[in-house]
Amino acid sequence: MSAEPQQLLAPDGTLHGDLPLPLGEISRLYRAMVVARVFDGKCSAMQRQGRLATYAPYEGQEAAQIGAASALEASDWLVASYRDAAAMALRGYPWSNLILGRTGDERGGHAPEGVRVLPPSITVGGHMIHAVGIAWAERLKGTDAVALTMFGDGATSEGDFHEAMNFAAVFATPTVFFCQNNGWAISLPTSRQTAAETIADKAVGYGMTGLVVDGNDVLAVHEAVRRAVSTARAGEGPTLIEALTYRIGPHTTTDDPGRYRDPAEVESWRERDPLRRVRRFLETQGAWDEDAQAAAEHDAGLEAEAAVAAAEMVAALDGDEIFSAMYAVPTIHLEEQRARLRRDGR
Amino acid sequence: MADLTVARALTDALDIALADPAVVLLGEDVGATGGVFRVSDGLREAHGPDRVIDTPVAESGIVGAAFGMAVAGMRPIAEIQFMGFSYPALDQVINHVGRVRNRSRHRFTAPLVIRIPYGAGIGAAEHHSESAEAIYTHIPGLKVVVPSTPHDAKGLLLAAVADDDPVIFLEPIRLYRAVRAEVPEGPFTVPIGAARLVVGGEDVTVVAYGAMVREAEAAAAELAASGTSVEVIDLRSLVPWDVEAVVESVRRTGRAVIVHEAPRTTGFGAEIVATIQEHALYSLRAPIERVTGWDTVVPLRRAEHHYVPTRAAIAAAVVRAMEG
Numbered sequence: 001m002s003a004e005p006q007q008l009l010a011p012d013g014t015l016h017g018d019l020p021l022p023l024g025e026i027s028r029l030y031r032a033m034v035v036a037r038v039f040d041g042k043c044s045a046m047q048r049q050g051r052l053a054t055y056a057p058y059e060g061q062e063a064a065q066i067g068a069a070s071a072l073e074a075s076d077w078l079v080a081s082y083r084d085a086a087a088m089a090l091r092g093y094p095w096s097n098l099i100l101g102r103t104g105d106e107r108g109g110h111a112p113e114g115v116r117v118l119p120p121s122i123t124v125g126g127h128m129i130h131a132v133g134i135a136w137a138e139r140l141k142g143t144d145a146v147a148l149t150m151f152g153d154g155a156t157s158e159g160d161f162h163e164a165m166n167f168a169a170v171f172a173t174p175t176v177f178f179c180q181n182n183g184w185a186i187s188l189p190t191s192r193q194t195a196a197e198t199i200a201d202k203a204v205g206y207g208m209t210g211l212v213v214d215g216n217d218v219l220a221v222h223e224a225v226r227r228a229v230s231t232a233r234a235g236e237g238p239t240l241i242e243a244l245t246y247r248i249g250p251h252t253t254t255d256d257p258g259r260y261r262d263p264a265e266v267e268s269w270r271e272r273d274p275l276r277r278v279r280r281f282l283e284t285q286g287a288w289d290e291d292a293q294a295a296a297e298h299d300a301g302l303e304a305e306a307a308v309a310a311a312e313m314v315a316a317l318d319g320d321e322i323f324s325a326m327y328a329v330p331t332i333h334l335e336e337q338r339a340r341l342r343r344d345g346r
Numbered sequence: 347m348a349d350l351t352v353a354r355a356l357t358d359a360l361d362i363a364l365a366d367p368a369v370v371l372l373g374e375d376v377g378a379t380g381g382v383f384r385v386s387d388g389l390r391e392a393h394g395p396d397r398v399i400d401t402p403v404a405e406s407g408i409v410g411a412a413f414g415m416a417v418a419g420m421r422p423i424a425e426i427q428f429m430g431f432s433y434p435a436l437d438q439v440i441n442h443v444g445r446v447r448n449r450s451r452h453r454f455t456a457p458l459v460i461r462i463p464y465g466a467g468i469g470a471a472e473h474h475s476e477s478a479e480a481i482y483t484h485i486p487g488l489k490v491v492v493p494s495t496p497h498d499a500k501g502l503l504l505a506a507v508a509d510d511d512p513v514i515f516l517e518p519i520r521l522y523r524a525v526r527a528e529v530p531e532g533p534f535t536v537p538i539g540a541a542r543l544v545v546g547g548e549d550v551t552v553v554a555y556g557a558m559v560r561e562a563e564a565a566a567a568e569l570a571a572s573g574t575s576v577e578v579i580d581l582r583s584l585v586p587w588d589v590e591a592v593v594e595s596v597r598r599t600g601r602a603v604i605v606h607e608a609p610r611t612t613g614f615g616a617e618i619v620a621t622i623q624e625h626a627l628y629s630l631r632a633p634i635e636r637v638t639g640w641d642t643v644v645p646l647r648r649a650e651h652h653y654v655p656t657r658a659a660i661a662a663a664v665v666r667a668m669e670g
Contacts, residue, residue, distance in 0.1 A: 077418070079414075106448060106449055106450075106451055107451050109449045109450040109451060109453065110450055110451040110452070110453040111450070111453055113453075118417065118446075118450070118454060119446075119449050119450050119454075123437070123441045126410065126437055126438060126441055126442060127442070129406070129407055129410030129411055129413075129414065129438075130410060130411075130413055130414035130417065130442070131414065132407075132410070132411050132414060133410065133411035133412060133413055133414020133415040133416075133417070133418070133422075134414040134415070134417060134418040135414075136411060136414065136415060137414065137415040137418035137419065137420045138418060140367075140370065140396065140397075140415075140420065141367075141418075141419070141420070147414075159406070160406060160407075160410065160437075163402075163404040163406055163407030163410065164407065164410070166402055166404065166407070167401070167402065167404070167407045167411055170402055171399075325447055325448040325451050325452050326447065326448055326486060326487050327447070327487070327489075327510075327511045328447075328452075328455070328510040328511055331489075331539070331585070331586035332539070332586055332589065333585075333586050333587075333589075
């Protein structure tokens with residue numbers, strides 16, 4: 001049943017079909033992709049310097065994340081995972097929070113009021129159902145807000161994927177399931193996660209619409225998600241979108257992809273770089289040039305430096321504070337333990 | 347006042363809670379049939395199928411969806427049919443429900459209630475008689491409550507719904523229809539974390555919760571006839587639990603017997619014993635006794651009586667403590 005992945009921008013930057021967004025908006029998305037790539041590189045470098053805990057790079061997945069996140073409204077929710085910083089940032093989750101979290105600080109998970117983005121899920125797959133519950137609550141409250149959840153190909157092997165898809169379809173919750181099939185779940189290829197031809201095919205079993213999109217094409221992703229969001233908002237139920245993309249880097253800074261995959265495969269995906277095709281397209285439209293690129297990279301660098309500085313300025317939680325966010329008000333037991341730590345230390 | 351069973355007191359509490367549009371009840375068979383124990387009888391008719399929601403058979407999905415609703419500002423009440431069926435949802439409970447407040451530093455919270463019928467004593471099918479409260483009390487970020495009377499069932503459930511943190515609400519299966527009592531009409535709450543003095547006494551403190559409270563009370567009545575004055579404390583809340591009430595009592599009596607039907611090893615009783623010795627070691631006149639289930643699977647109907655602590659076993663433990 002699978003069709004060719006939906007595509008608007010070919011890898012060489014040729015546009016097929018109608019322009020889904022004004023050029024200015026496409027430039028904005030491209031600039032966000034540049035920023036995301038600069039941050040990703042910065043975070044990998046910081047991890048090597050021992051300034052971040054384990055880091056999960058998303059290089060190669062910028063189009064998928066920015067394309068999807070850009071199709072949401074401010075009142076919509078994003079429930080994403082640890083590799084989705086580019087999407088979270090676009091929804092207003094500050095880069096300084098994202099970096100703070102990766103330095104090993106719970107306060108990175110505190111999004112500003114009004115930013116409807118949950119802290120990234122670290123366990124695989126358990127968060128998809130949260131986007132079902134959130135969307136369901138919004139409908140019960142009578143709003144038209146939608147929840148989009150992002151997850152990888154590996155997460156679709158979890159039983160929680162099934163329960164989330166099934167609940168969403170049965171109750172027609174305004175949820176969008178956005179799978180970034182990046183080819184690898186740590187060391188295992190997608191073929192070891194599913195025998196289905198595509199992950200999108202799984203939607204059929206739930207009575208849901210499923211579709212495959214070129215995940216390295218920011219315009220196609222944006223368009224596919226925009227439609228799914230609009231369907232959800234109209235009360236017509238959830239959609240599963242499989243964005244075909246590739247994890248250029250390791251799963252996290254702790255593993256060596258050379259042990260499990262062919263470098264030639266990585267190179268072939270570099271040829272399909274998600275940034276390059278947008279840039280080419282914008283250049284052919286006269287909407288981008290070398291100067292714009294240099295300025296975007298320069299600004300992104302400054303933004304990254306500022307976010308890192310803001311994150312690294314935050315003093316570590318003191319002993320008292322580790323007890324202070326377990327409950328609205330600490331229990332007498334926690335108060336007793338807090339006093340013990342204060343008195344005796346560790 | 348109304349004369350209610352525990353089950354009807356819970357229905358009453360749910361009905362009151364559902365008056366708030368932020369509250370929904372969701373679970374397997376909670377709507378059309380009113381739940382396997384009929385606790386939600388009539389509520390779907392009263393509040394509509396969008397608020398009393400029959401879900402697919404998926405415990406992790408029920409709790410995970412309820413979590414999402416709670417994060418989005420609602421106060422969902424999830425029902426799991428039996429404690430033995432609650433384990434598929436443990437990932438949600440441990441990794442998300444109990445953690446979101448801390449991992450978002452108060453930005454997102456999960457004020458949901460998970461109702462779980464639990465405990466043995468009615469000869470139910472396999473997996474239908476567990477007392478796994480210690481699994482839940484060991485998970486940071488949760489509150490765990492266990493009513494033993496119609497009054498407390500209603501008051502604690504309304505307190506759980508009003509609480510800004512997630513509450514595991516354990517309903518002793520064998521008490522659903524075993525007792526009737528006067529319960530105030532309309533809304534009221536019983537504070538989470540406060541024990542209840544069941545009977546005052548001077549010689550021995552018996553600490554129990556859930557279905558074991560009635561057994562302890564019966565044992566105390568029997569022993570009173572033979573001249574032993576037994577104080578019975580119903581914990582009502584396990585997290586947080588009322589250390590002060592228990593320690594104050596043991597300081598007076600100098601003897602303690604802890605009762606639960608859950609397995610003995612790392613049961614909640616061990617926590618109580620450890621805490622008593624921290625605070626009242628020099629008041630103790632005898633080793634603390636534990637009357638518990640065994641470290642076995644709960645036997646099926648024909649052999650269940652070998653497992654569940656009885657009033658006779660509690661009385662015997664009190665006698666040992668008195669001799670200690």
